[in-house]
Amino acid sequence: MKLLRKIVIILLSFFLLIAIASFGLSWYVSEKLPSILRGEKDFPYNVSYANLDIDLLSGSFTIQNTYLAPKDSLNQGIQTGAFGKIERIEVNNFSLWALLCKNQIAVSEVIIIKPDVTLFFRKEKYDPQKDFVKPFENTISTGKLVIKNGEFKMLDSLQKPSVKVANISFELTNIKVDSTTLKKDIPVRYRDYALKCDSLFFDMGKHYTITANKLSTTDSKLSLENFRMTPKQSREQFTRMQPKELDQFNLSTKKISIPNLDWGYFRDTLYVHTPKITLDGIYANIYRSKEPADDYTRKKLYSEMLRSLKFDLDVKQLDIKNTSIEYEEQLTFSKPAAKVSFSKFDAKIKNIYSLTGHNNQKKLPATVLDVKCLFMKSSPLRVTWSFNIPDKSDAFTIMGHLQNIDAQKTDAITMPLMNARTDGHIKEVKFTFNGNLRHGSGPFAINYDDLKVDILKKDGKKENKLVSTIANTIVKNDSDDKLKETHVEVDRIQHKSVFNFLWRFTEQGLKQSVLPKTVVNIANNKKEKKDEKEKAKTKGKK
Template identity: 50%
Template sequence: MSRFKKILLILGILALFIVLLNKGAEYYIAKKLPSILNSEKDFPYYVSYSDMDVNLISGNFTIYNAKLTPKDSTDGANRQGMFGNIEKLEVKHLDLWKLWREKNVDVKKVILNRPDVNLYPKNKDEEQDTVKKPFKNSITAGTLQIKDGRFALLDSAQQPALLASHISFELSNITADSVTVAQKIPVTYKDYAFSCDSLYYDAGVNYKIYLGSLNVADSAIAAKDFRMMPKQTRREYTRMIPVEHDQYTVNADSIGVKKIDWGYNNDTLYIHTPEVVLQNVFANVYRSKEPKDDPSIKKLYSNMLRSIKFDLKADKIMLKNSTIEYEEQNTFSRPPAKVEFSKFYASVYNIYSPVGKDTLPDTKIDVQCLFMKAAPLNVAWTFNTLDKSDSFTIIGNIQNLPSQYMNKISKPLMNVTTQGTLNNIKFTFNGNRERGSGHFAINYEDLKVELYKSDGSKKHKLKTFLGNLLVKNDSNGGKKEADVSVERKKDKSVFNFLWLFLQEGLKETMLPGLVTTVI
């Protein structure tokens, strides 16, 4: 046999040996990997799967119908920890040499197809240990992908507290090791993208939140069909609260956040964004007056921002084409008073917390809308978060309001209805946490009033007659003006404060005799 043929024969035998060795190793890994992992004390899960394809030469693995079950929680009635099913798990180009020599995982790509994960509540300390155990060495990956996943976070009653479907997720340039896992964000990465739909969140005793879809990519967030719904009817909610408290219903067609930057600076969370846009918001705020008053002091908005313990910086928040309603009900035997702001456009500038900042620009709120679906309303509101007196200025202007549109407010709360036209109302209100003062001016014509008995069902003829004698029918083509001062009720909101100012302005200009003599 020639020397060349011998070399070919030897190479052929070596190649066959390598192939057989590879096949043998693949078979061994496929059959033995679950028992190896399940016997590893530091690995906290039982692992099983229906089939596995292994290619040691390329470092590619494909696992079918994988199941992950915590070793310390197998009872279906008392589950704790994470339970997962993955239809197909693909691992691309695992560096086996580094895994063998250094016991570190270095892989180019991991793809989880149709994972279904249920996370049950567990002791907090045990949760942290479970997370740390698999990361004693290091894991690096070029890309992690999740395709068409489902995730459920269960509460102590094993009911969904968070549920998301059709999850797609991609994370690139990933590193996790014993250092990163101890940090606030347990991995380092470069880019990420996330999307899901049919998201549900149980927001506690009173509310549930739904999202039609959520997309996060390139440091931007886009959410559609947001709904925050009360769990109780108004009567149920009123019966269960010990003191007065608002009930909220909020919907939004879309919420967009541009170029959000977030993370931790040492141990301080920071969230920065140049713009947040909310489209077609409907917000209803309902308050029953049947429960007793809440005597606690209410913070003004500057104080609320000053109390935030993380670094918040939102340069601009915009509400477009929205509707805001406030309803207040003295008793369920009568309809609530209702204030409506439609075609609501608002721009809020400089929403900052003081964390990490020595000076702050003024927060400014500009609003244009229709008041009671009838009259154009413009409001400019300014305050500074760092001002510990919580001073603010609100400037407003309402035009061409038929006064009968105010009857939704005045009849339930004051047993008064009016007819006529409020041509123009202008006010400047300067306030702080203690008191407020400012200027009120009104132009009106053809004003008539009707006063009702205490139950609101029948007109009080004598008081109506006297009221129309005392109220001037119009402002004689000019403005009626007054300088107004009011004391703040500290157990009420800033909007109650503003209402006290406006109410006092009306008393001193349009309704002085009516308010002081007839009612």
């Protein structure tokens, strides 16, 4: 009986000792955890919380209602820097040895639930490495970070959101931050990540905002829904703000999809590689007012733009589906804008790349655009456009085939820009435009019937009957039911875009096909004199 009593006393004493040790250790850990953060002289944040629950048996702890604020915010009296409120933090499998002996919080997993983070405006630009990664390198290490239902916003100097993101879910695994990674452009090593969020808002600055409904991305794919780039100003307001001509864009797309994405840094050079990008349901409106002064800086062709990129880009194919594109040009606000539209626009663009990362390859594939659409909502148009990015002459070929054009459909272009109405039927237009940096040429062919032109008076409403009669006397009204072919030669105006180059080629082809040679020669002489003036201005602005 005495032996049994001794055993019971020993067991009770042992369990009591374990309980006391566990309580004491829990108390010590609960004091130690926050003291590590408070005692780290380089740690820039004050941290407070409502409750800390520690389970030593499972090696986990939970923190409720955590608040984060910059240490210097209390002295300044105004909110500046990063502030955060976190409903719950769950930490799993922490190392008691690292805590007791190394003053470091080392864990296998951190789960952050409902964080709400606000970056207030400050004069010093935010640096992700300095502000958000480096402060934690000596105090906290984890193999996995999970964020659930997060909110984030960044405010400008007027306390208005410049970035705002809702319902953030984020997961980062196999994380490593050390002295080696901190020297890199991405100061964190990881195996993979997954990010999802809703209601993305970004203020691009003076003229545009960007919004999107859903973003979903990992290290190997990306999906974005209902993307919009919206102007802040009306057309007239935007125009009044410009010292030189500048396009205004209104863009949206229902979905952007990159199912296989490989990106990162190699020897400090960013690379972005993917076999395919799909843009579905694009609406693009490009507006230009001719009231501001011309911009005489030289415009690069697309081959040079890609050749000049400073990072390694390689996209094997870009698919554009279910798209509508509008270009509007307005001479003056007293008249409506001329509009060209391309609907049911589908395109495949192959081999989009930069020379960065391809310098050692002797032969690179040509970039080829294959486009099918409706011109002015009714006329089938097929265009094939090809160029070779390494070719410094920027040579290209554009082949086009346009069918069944009701001439009245082009009034939206000819009335605002040329004070003219057209009537008749253009059965077919074919052309091959071979161009480069300075010159373009190629065959142009047209088949048309009963083509008539009504020249309007200056008010753009009433017909100038005398001039119309003369014009229709000069114009060849039909092509005798066959393709009428001519060879076109045009020079490029260096401060104009490639689309202006194509338009000049098409315009010259129409003149040579529809007008008598004498009239064409007179028009060309006037055009050449005007082009010489344009070239002189371009050279003077280089």
